[in-house]
Amino acid sequence: MYNPSSFAIKDLPDMQQQILATRLAILVTHGEQGLQASHIPVLLDAEQGPNGTLYGHFAKANPQWKELQNGAEAMVIFAGADAYVSPGFYPSKAEHGKVVPTWNYVAVHAYGVAEVFTDAHRLLNLVSALTDRHEASRAQPWKVADAPADYIDGMLKAIVGFALPIQRLEGKRKLSQNRNAADIAGVREGLATSPDAQDQALAHLMR
Template sequence: MYLPAAFRQDDLTELHRQITNSRLATVVSHGPGGLQASHLPLLLVADEGKYGTLYGHFAKANPHWCDLATGSEALVIFSGPDAYISPSWYPSKAEHGKAVPTWNYIAVHAQGQPEVFDDPERLRRLLGRLSDHHEAGRPHPWTIDDAPRDYLDHRLRAIVGFALPIQRLEGKWKLSQNRPDVDRRGVWKELGASSDEHARELARHMAIDH
């Protein structure tokens, strides 16, 4: 990822928070069949390894897992909020007109070499933890124990799990840090007033002295 110093995010707590808040990740790898990409919900175990470990699963019918089983390194992309930035939001534009549109966004990239597994009990624990994570806060959360045991055993045979210890972790918080303070405040104001929830979330990430 192209990562200018002004946009670099090195705070591990913030990186982990963004990973946890990202509902769907993109897992990319390269193997004998070329590039492969799958969109998967993942679970972060923050205290496993230097940067944490990611867990997820593929449908067994998805050939992507075969690349990972042969030792291919994987890149996992977590996309955060993003928004178009209009030059008209910069007060400095009125002075000299030297401004062009851009796009602000938050993104995290994690890299590592996954371990693939199909042990039923390990898969059952993974599905339980994933379900608990995504069901949290619901009035009547579903749990893995709600499914009949024989039905669940059948479903487990149709998936392959993986663990990816994160060996490299990068974060990019592109929030107009390269603009003068007056322009950053203009961007923050417009994003905060937007009807788009992603734009408003970006505004909340901007370090503006109110």
């Protein structure tokens, strides 16, 4: 991605934190079928490999997993909060008027070549870990073991898992760093007073 140095995230733990904070990632490949993208939840093992390893699964009916099996490089996009930045937020608008709209956002891109697997025990561990993560905040978390074993066995036959060691990471945190202090403060205040939750999240990051 286009990533000027003033916006680049250099710290590995910071990028891994954004991965962990993203509930639904976008996995993109380019192979014999052209560009393909799937929206999938993934798990990060931050300690496995120099940049961590991503785990997830596809429906077996989704042909994209075959691109991974054939060795296609994957890009996994982890999008954080984003917000429209109005020129009206800038004090410099009143001074010279030379301002235009833009967007502030946070994003991390992970790249690598994945291993595909269909082993039932490994898939069960994966879907159990994904379920436990996303059910953790519920008062009565649902467990994979709550469903009949034969039903789960059938569901596991309908998915394909993958492990993707992250070979390269790019992180971008565009928070008006290219503006002067007054304009940055104006953007922060404008977003903080917005009723939109993502705007408020961006304002918090800008603090």
